[in-house]
Amino acid sequence: IRDVWIAIGVLCGLGIILALIQTCIWHSRAGKQIIDLGTIGKFLLYIIHIVGTIFFIVMVGVSLWWLIFFKRPGSAFLVIPTSIQQTSFTVLVVVTFILKSLDILHIIIRQSNIDIFFMDWEKPKSNDITDVSVWRTYFVANEYSELQTFRRVNSTFHIIAVLFFLKVINLENVATAQPGTNLFPSSSNYNADYNGILRVGIAFSMWLATALVQYLVYVIFYQRFVEDRIINFIDLCSVSNISVFILMDNQ
Structure with a gap:
């Protein structure tokens, strides 16, 4: 150590x-x-x-x-x-x-x-500036707000999957303080206590494995064949003729 x-x-x-x-x-x-x-x-x-x-x-x-x-x-x-x-x-x-x-x-x-500005570049068809509707800007802002909570790894499924591997498949028994691994020990056998260091290792392994599988499935399959929400938002801004400025600093 x-x-x-x-x-x-x-x-x-x-x-x-x-x-x-x-x-x-x-x-x-x-x-x-x-x-x-x-x-x-x-x-x-x-x-x-x-x-x-x-x-x-x-x-x-x-x-x-x-x-x-x-x-x-x-x-x-x-x-x-x-x-x-x-x-x-x-x-x-x-x-x-x-x-x-x-x-x-x-x-x-x-x-x-952070300061976020939505700039509408649509020009009015007449001299009346109210001819340009503000609802397009509201719609883009709403889509951006929904995009902020978007994750490629589903948190609920992630937690359930980790608990499934640790509790149902009994991979938590890998963290016992004895050499070797017995996922389903009988009551007649000696069962050592769990070790904190080993528990962190097996918990992180399951957490990383489930997150990596979800990420790869999303990037390789869902993002290509179903939808890509980020690209869809970019296309929406392009069609709506609206730019998004995100200012993180004062200058």
Whole structure:
């Protein structure tokens, strides 16, 4: 686990440099002349975003590495994590959750402050400017509002699929603190307790697998043969002669 913290330290150092670059870009776009409290706050928020992502990647990598090599059949490559290692991993999970929660809050606040303009380029057929209907702009704005909640991965199906694999097929038994895998152990056999690190590994594996399958099915089949909502929205704007301007910064 010491090597893990060393890797986190190195990656966080690189992350701070990346956060500094992103802050400089934001400072230039915001039209600021001096470094004020807003710039410092933005720098801290970028650090929270990058460090939280680093912690998440390391957490997932450690859990998958332990899951693969501890459960590898044939020979024991790793022993079960000690209580100190388990405590360190728990701290990593808690810190990652806090950082990513703050990052999501920052994303919500940032998106709520974005300025969106719908420009209607349709010219009136006569000198009366009221000849151009505003309902086309309302319709495009409504379609854009619906598009904001569009996801290529269905969240409800995603959760149900993960629970199906973990609870129905009993893949959660892969996370028991014993070598080998027995998905349907009998009551007469010894059943070890679940290990937190292994549970994170198997849960993330199922989460990633179901999300990847949904994404590929949508991109390869649904998007090609049924509809592509993003392309449809672009076509709607083109036919309606309406442009959408999204301004994320002051300048």
